[in-house]
Amino acid sequence: MTDTSFGQACAERVADAVPRFDQITFVGIGLINGSLARDARRLGLAGRLVATARRRETLDQALALGLVDAATPDAADAVRGADLVVLGTPVGASGEAARAVAPFLRPDAIVTDVGSVKARVLDLVAPHLDTRRFVPGHPVAGAETSGPAAAVEHLFRDRWCILTPRGDTDPGAVARVAALWRAVGSKVETMGAAQHDKVLAAVSHLPHLLAFNAVNTAGDVEHALQGEVLKYAAGGFRDFTRIAGADPAMWRDVFLHNKPAVLELIGRYVENLSALQRAIRRNEADALFDSFTSARAIRRGEALAAGASSPGMP
Amino acid sequence: MTDTSFGQACAERVADAVPRFDQITFVGIGLINGSLARDARRLGLAGRLVATARRRETLDQALALGLVDAATPDAADAVRGADLVVLGTPVGASGEAARAVAPFLRPDAIVTDVGSVKARVLDLVAPHLDTRRFVPGHPVAGAETSGPAAAVEHLFRDRWCILTPRGDTDPGAVARVAALWRAVGSKVETMGAAQHDKVLAAVSHLPHLLAFNAVNTAGDVEHALQGEVLKYAAGGFRDFTRIAGADPAMWRDVFLHNKPAVLELIGRYVENLSALQRAIRRNEADALFDSFTSARAIRRGEALAAGASSPGMP
Numbered sequence: 001m002t003d004t005s006f007g008q009a010c011a012e013r014v015a016d017a018v019p020r021f022d023q024i025t026f027v028g029i030g031l032i033n034g035s036l037a038r039d040a041r042r043l044g045l046a047g048r049l050v051a052t053a054r055r056r057e058t059l060d061q062a063l064a065l066g067l068v069d070a071a072t073p074d075a076a077d078a079v080r081g082a083d084l085v086v087l088g089t090p091v092g093a094s095g096e097a098a099r100a101v102a103p104f105l106r107p108d109a110i111v112t113d114v115g116s117v118k119a120r121v122l123d124l125v126a127p128h129l130d131t132r133r134f135v136p137g138h139p140v141a142g143a144e145t146s147g148p149a150a151a152v153e154h155l156f157r158d159r160w161c162i163l164t165p166r167g168d169t170d171p172g173a174v175a176r177v178a179a180l181w182r183a184v185g186s187k188v189e190t191m192g193a194a195q196h197d198k199v200l201a202a203v204s205h206l207p208h209l210l211a212f213n214a215v216n217t218a219g220d221v222e223h224a225l226q227g228e229v230l231k232y233a234a235g236g237f238r239d240f241t242r243i244a245g246a247d248p249a250m251w252r253d254v255f256l257h258n259k260p261a262v263l264e265l266i267g268r269y270v271e272n273l274s275a276l277q278r279a280i281r282r283n284e285a286d287a288l289f290d291s292f293t294s295a296r297a298i299r300r301g302e303a304l305a306a307g308a309s310s311p312g313m314p
Numbered sequence: 315m316t317d318t319s320f321g322q323a324c325a326e327r328v329a330d331a332v333p334r335f336d337q338i339t340f341v342g343i344g345l346i347n348g349s350l351a352r353d354a355r356r357l358g359l360a361g362r363l364v365a366t367a368r369r370r371e372t373l374d375q376a377l378a379l380g381l382v383d384a385a386t387p388d389a390a391d392a393v394r395g396a397d398l399v400v401l402g403t404p405v406g407a408s409g410e411a412a413r414a415v416a417p418f419l420r421p422d423a424i425v426t427d428v429g430s431v432k433a434r435v436l437d438l439v440a441p442h443l444d445t446r447r448f449v450p451g452h453p454v455a456g457a458e459t460s461g462p463a464a465a466v467e468h469l470f471r472d473r474w475c476i477l478t479p480r481g482d483t484d485p486g487a488v489a490r491v492a493a494l495w496r497a498v499g500s501k502v503e504t505m506g507a508a509q510h511d512k513v514l515a516a517v518s519h520l521p522h523l524l525a526f527n528a529v530n531t532a533g534d535v536e537h538a539l540q541g542e543v544l545k546y547a548a549g550g551f552r553d554f555t556r557i558a559g560a561d562p563a564m565w566r567d568v569f570l571h572n573k574p575a576v577l578e579l580i581g582r583y584v585e586n587l588s589a590l591q592r593a594i595r596r597n598e599a600d601a602l603f604d605s606f607t608s609a610r611a612i613r614r615g616e617a618l619a620a621g622a623s624s625p626g627m628p
Contacts, residue, residue: 191542198539203532209587213605214520217520217583218520228513229513231474232513239521241612262594266590268534269527269587272531273580276569281573283570288562288565298533
């Protein structure tokens with residue numbers, strides 16, 4: 001074993017050990033930050049858990065639920081003493097959140113976030129924070145509910161957490177944040193922010209937009225049918241309504257702050273939907289069959305796997 | 315108690331008793347008919363269970379899995395002795411299935427079907443069968459798999475089964491078919507075929523089309539991202555891929571045979587999606603927030619309930 005690989009093995013062992021923080025401060029305490037607080041307490045990951053949020057009601061709820069030890073609307077008070085600060089506001093508010101806490105941070109404090117969009121978060125946060133100590137993160141987990149009362153243990157178990165550090169991000173800070181997510185059961189991956197935003201637009205942002213729209217479209221149907229629509233919700237619609245129960249403010253910000261990737265996908269989606277619409281109108285049975293068969297193959301990972309391994313593709 | 319309500323109560327009691335058939339013959343034996351066969355055997359609903367299908371392989375599988383007592387590609391052989399015949403082919407094949415079995419039916423045999431579209435099934439079947447003994451049915455249940463091997467017990471438990479008899483359908487036949495579905499755990503409702511087709515277009519057919527299309531669109535993304543797309547499937551996309559695993563032939567026929575209702579809904583869907591797309595492009599934060607809030611309200615049944623109770627609406 002060379003010195004280098006020995007050193008690397010040691011670094012990995014340290015990173016994988018259960019991390020321990022003096023104080024974790026949550027800026028915003030809804031489903032994601034609240035669930036992380038529950039797991040941090042259960043696993044003893046921090047000496048103290050503190051929350052700050054704009055609404056007094058949210059803080060009272062977080063305290064009543066026992067998510068944190070202390071809660072204050074004063075961001076300065078909240079982050080004093082914290083060696084980890086987790087921004088958990090809607091993406092659009094993350095710049096303001098960073099600005100509010102920055103002057104009061106411990107010099108060694110690490111800041112991370114849990115937003116579903118990553119390139120924009122860095123743009124918003126960078127003017128206010130030392131970006132070397134900021135580790136952008138996205139736990140790919142969720143539920144059809146929101147707010148502190150929705151927080152549950154084990155929300156992140158076996159789910160991906162994607163970190164998107166820049167070239168200048170402190171590797172030690174990245175390792176500490178990665179260890180936190182591993183401690184709560186997540187599989188941690190690292191990629192560029194732009195790559196993250198394109199992948200998530202396809203697997204999460206577009207599907208959520210389509211589900212919101214499907215539920216609204218079903219809600220539009222003739223009055224005579226409305227009573228029946230939810231009553232007979234089959235498998236298909238139940239999955240859609242579940243997704244559409246998600247937090248409106250969070251999703252508004254996702255679409256506004258991952259605009260190019262989302263608009264590009266909506267464009268492709270509508271083109272493809274128009275082709276199906278035309279095939280239905282013209283009774284093109286084979287075209288429909290082939291399209292559905294292709295979707296099934298993609299679901300099974302066949303087409304993607306085949307695509308991924310085929311040589312000579314751009 | 316008047317005589318009428320007493321008679322009605324007796325009829326209901328008879329209809330709710332566990333039904334017993336001499337022989338149930340399944341024409342087509344995939345997920346739905348196969349699961350019904352499993353429950354019929356478990357509950358002792360028939361003296362004999364028989365399957366017929368075009369493909370020998372399907373019949374061999376059904377026999378090997380113990381779904382039925384006998385299986386034959388000869389439709390005439392299969393229905394001889396049956397007092398209940400369940401058509402379980404894709405909707406487009408139901409006319410041909412009815413034609414094949416009609417000459418060999420017992421005079422007292424009841425025929426029903428399990429198709430997801432109802433007006434068209436009646437059109438296809440009517441030229442061949444005595445429609446007074448044909449009870450159109452739709453168990454609103456499914457799974458992301460298809461074929462005899464996908465058949466499971468309890469698939470219909472706590473699910474709706476919608477029957478769409480016509481004015482001339484024998485009430486005794488309707489009661490027998492309703493009792494069968496109640497015996498396997500379903501909640502049975504009766505409505506007109508046209509009403510059924512409009513409601514199911516909104517709650518099932520459109521969502522399936524959107525899911526097939528979302529999976530194909532995700533499969534379209536740049537080659538560099540393909541490997542990541544399924545790896546990071548968040549809640550949203552996982553629900554979509556699940557739906558997209560359904561049987562392509564079945565769904566092809568659903569869209570071709572519920573064409574007006576489906577095309578009408580695709581039209582509305584695209585209009586609504588264009589409005590969202592425009593709001594994203596123009597940063598119309600409030601419009602997005604309101605739209606997602608409305609979807610959440612519909613999910614909770616609030617908007618629909620409010621709509622249903624508001625006076626003076628058409």
